[in-house]
Amino acid sequence: MSTIRHLVSIKDLTNEEFEILVERAEYFKKIFKSNDSNEFQKNHLKLLGRTIALIFTKRSTRTRISTEGAATFFGAQPMFLGREDIQLGVNESLYDSAKVISSMVSCIFARVNVHDDILQLCKYSSVPIINSLCDTYHPLQAICDMLTIKEHLDYTKNKLKLAWVGDSNNVINDMAIACLKLGIDTAIATPPGVEMDDGIITAGQEICAANGSKLLVTHDSVEACTGANILVTDTFVSMGEEYAKEAKLKQFKGFQIDENLAKHADPNYKFMHCLPRHQEEVSNEVFYGEHSIVFDEAENRLYAAMAVIDIFVNENGKFEHVKKQA
Template identity: 40%
Template sequence: MARLFVNTLRAQVQSISKYARNASSLIGRDFLTLKDYEKDEIETLLWTAKDLKCRLGNGEIYEPLKGKVASLIFQKRSTRTRLSSETAFSLLGGKACFLSPDDIHLGVNETIRDSAVVLSRFSDVILARVYGQKVLDDLANFADRPIVSGLSDTYHPLQALADILTLQEHFGYVKGLKCAWVGDGNNIIHSLILGGLPLGMEFRVATPSGYECFDHVIKDAKNLAEKHQATLTFTNNPFEAVSGADVVVTDTWISMGQEDEKEARLKAFADYRVTKKLMSNASKEAVFLHCLPRKQEEVDDEVFYDPARSLVWEEAENRKWTVMSVFLHLLANHRPLINKPKF
C-alpha cells in the first residue's frame, strides 16, 4: 500500500513538473513543432543560441547541465543532428547517450509507452529522430521528461531554428526577409514557415504538383500569417517564387524512406534545381541555404559553393548552438548575457 502511494505521488509530481509553465520559463516543455511556441519564445531560443555561440565559441566554460543525461534516439541516421546534439549537451556539462536502431526498437521489442517510461527513469531529456511524427507524439504523451524532435516526416524544428539564426546573423534581422522555397513540400519548409512567420518573414513556397506541403501544415501556416500579418504564398513555379527573394532555400528531393520513389521524384523535380540562372531572379544580395546532405541534382556547384551567397556551412554549424539553446531552456532557466539581437 505504501509503495502504491509513493508511486502515485511520484507520477503526480512528474506530471506537474513536465507541464507546469510560466511566462519566463520553458522548463519541462516538449519541443516537437514550432507552432507550439509563441513569437517571444522563438526569439528567446534564438537569442540564447547566439549568446552561447559568442561565449562558448570563444572558450568560456559554462556547465549548467552538469549531472544531466540526454538520451538520443536515432531511427534515421544523421551526421549533423548526432554531432550537434552530442557536442552541445557535452559543452553544457551533461552526458549524451546515443541509441541507434540496434540499441532500441521503438514499438517493436517494447511498446513506445514502456520505452518512454524507462527512458524517463534514466534521462533528463529525450531527443528522437524518427520516421513518423506519431512516434514523437506518443513519446511526449507517455514520458515525464521533455521530448525534443530531431526530425520526423512532418517537422524538423531544430533545423528551422538554425536556418533563422543563420539569416539573422547575415542580415542583422529577419523581419521582412523574402524567403523562397524551391523543392519538396517537406518537414524542412513546414518548420521554417511555422518558425519564420511569427518573426515577420515572408514566404513563397514553390513545389511540383502533387508534392505540396501537408494540408494541416498549410492551414496552421495561414493562421500564423494572418495573426502576424506576414505574407505567405504557394506556387508551382520556382521562378515566380524566387523573383526578388532575399533567401533561396532547397533540400533533398528524396529523403530516407522514399528510395522507391526516386525515379518519379527526379522527373517531377527536374525544373526545381537551383541554378545560377534561377538565382539571377532573386535580389542581388540574395543568399542560399541547404540543410545538407546535398545531392548534385538539387543545386549547381556554382551556387552551392559560392562564397558570397552560400551560407550552408554557417547553417550547419548553427545546428549545434540552436539545439544547445533548446536543451538548456527545457532543463534550466537561462538569461543571455549579450544584448538581444534584432529580429
Template identity: 35%
Template sequence: MENIFYGKSYLKEIDFTKDELLYLIDFARHLKELKQKNISHHYLLGKNIALLFEKTSTRTRAAFTVAANDLGAKAEYLGKNDIQFGKKESVEDTAKVLGSMFDGIEYRGFSQSIVEELAEYSGVPVWNGLTDEWHPTQMLADFLTIKEHFDRLTGLTLAYVGDGRNNVAHSLLVTSAILGVNISIVTPKSLYPDPELISLAKKYATATNSTVSVTDDIDQGVNQADIIYTDVWVSMGEEEQFKERIDLLLPYQVNQQLMAKTHNPETIFLHCLPAFHDLATDVAKEVQTTYGLSEMEVTDEVFRSSKALHFQQAENRLHTIKAVMAVTLGNLFIPKV
C-alpha cells in the same frame, strides 16, 4: 527562479510563441559567442541525455552530442538496433523506462506520433531531432543564420524551392509565418504541402503581417527573395522514387539562372544538408550512372558560391540545439518573453 521553458518539450515549432522562438534564436547567438571565446557554460552539469536515432544522422547527432558535452551533461546514443518501438516494447513502456533514467530525451526518426508519445509518458523534456512531419531544431539554426546575415527577420522573403511535401518545407512554411518572414513554397502542383498546413501558416502570417505563397511558377515564386532554400529531392525511406522526383523537380534545380530570377543581388542560399551538388558520394555516382545527372537539387557553382551559407547554417545546429536543451532542462533565470 522563473523559467518559462523549464520542463517543456520541443516537438514542433508551434510548441512555442513567436517571442519564445526569437528568444531561443538570440540565446543561441549568445551561446555561440561563449563557445567562440572558450567561456564554459555548464548549465546541465550532472544531467544525462538519451539520444534516440531510428534515422541516421551527421549534423543532428554531432550537434546534440557536443551540445550536451558543452553544457556539462552526458549523452548516450541509442541507435535503431537499441530501440525497437512496437517490436519488442511499446513506445509508452520505453518512454517510462528512459524517463526514469535520463533527464532529457532526443528522438530522430520517422513518426511524429512516437516523439509525441515519448513526451507524454517519459516525464522529462523531449526534443524532436527530425520526424517525417517536422524538423524544429533545423528551423532555429536556419533563422539564426538568416538573422546573423541580415540582422533582422521581419520583412524578409524566403523562397523554398523543391519538394514541398517534406518535413523541411512544412517547418519552413509555418515557422516563417510565425516569425514574420514572407514564405514562398515553389514546387510542382503534385508536391504542394497539405492544405491544412497552408491554412495554419496563413493564420500565423495574418498575426505577423507576413505573406504565404505556394506556387509552381518559379519566376513568380522566387522574385525578390532574400533567401533561396532547397533540400534533397528524395528523403530517407523514399529512395525508390528517384526517377519520379528527378522528372518532377529538375526544372526547380537551384542554379545560377534560378538565383538570377530573384532580381536581388543580396540573395543568399541555404541548404540543410547533405546536398547532391557533385559526384563525391556513392549515391550521386549511382544517380549519374542511372539517370545521367551529375548535380541534383543544387549545382556545384551555387553550392560553392560566396552567397551560400549552408556550413554556417550547419554549425548553428549546435548552438540552437544547445539553447533548447539549456532552457528546457537547466536552472536558468528567464523572465516571461
C-alpha cells in the same frame, strides 16, 4: 507537479518563445566562440552528472554531432541509442520504452520516422522530448536557420523574403512557420502534384493575419524566387524514399536552384540547404558560390541544440526565466 514542455514543432511555440530560442542560440554561440573558461565552467556545471538520451531510428550527421556537443557543453553525458541498440516499438512498446528511458535521463532527443512516435514519447515520458526530426517536423533545423539568416541579413532590421524551391517536407513545414513568426515573407514552390500540408498553410495564414507577413504557395519556381533574399532547397528524395528515386527526379525536373533561377532573386541573395546535398537540387555554382551560407548554417545546429537544452531542460521549459536573464 508542473507540466513538462516538449519541443515538437515551431508552431507549438508563441512568436515570443521562438524569438527567445533564436536569441538564446545566438547567445551560446558568442560564449562558445569566446573560449571564456569561466563561462564554460559555469555552463558545464548545469547538467554535470546527468545523461541526455539520443534515440535515433534514422541515421544522422549534423543532428548527432550537434546534440552530443551541446549535451557535453552543459556537463551531461550524451547516450546514443540507435535502432540496433534498443527495442523502441519493436519487442517493447513505446510506452514501456518511454517510461524506462525517461526515468534514467534528463532529456530525450528523438529522431524518428513517423510523427506519431514523437507524440507517443511526449505522452509517456517524464522528461522533455526534443523532436530531432520526424516525417512532419524538424524544429532544430528551423532554429539554426533563423539564426543564420539573422547573422547574414538581420531580419530585425530588414524586411526579407525567403523562397523555398523543392519538396513539401518536414524542413519547410517548420521553416515556413518560423519565418512567418519572425516577419519574413515566405514563398514556397513545389512541382505540380506536390502540395503543402493543409495544416501548415492554415497555421501560416493565421500568423500572416496577425503580423502582416505574406505566404505564397505556388508551382512556379520563378514566381517564388523573384526578389527573394534567401533561396532554400532540400533533398528531393528523402530518407526512406529511395525506392521512388527515379520517379521523384522526373517529377522535380526543372526545380534545381541554379544561376539562371537565382537571377530572379535579390542581387545580394543568400543560399541555404540543411544538407546532405545532391547535385539535382542545386548547382555547384550556387552551392559553393559566394552567396552560399550552407556551412555557417550547418555549424549553427550546435547552438540551436544548446538553446533547446538550456530552455527545455535547464529552465524546465520556462521561457520567462530566460527572458528575465536577458
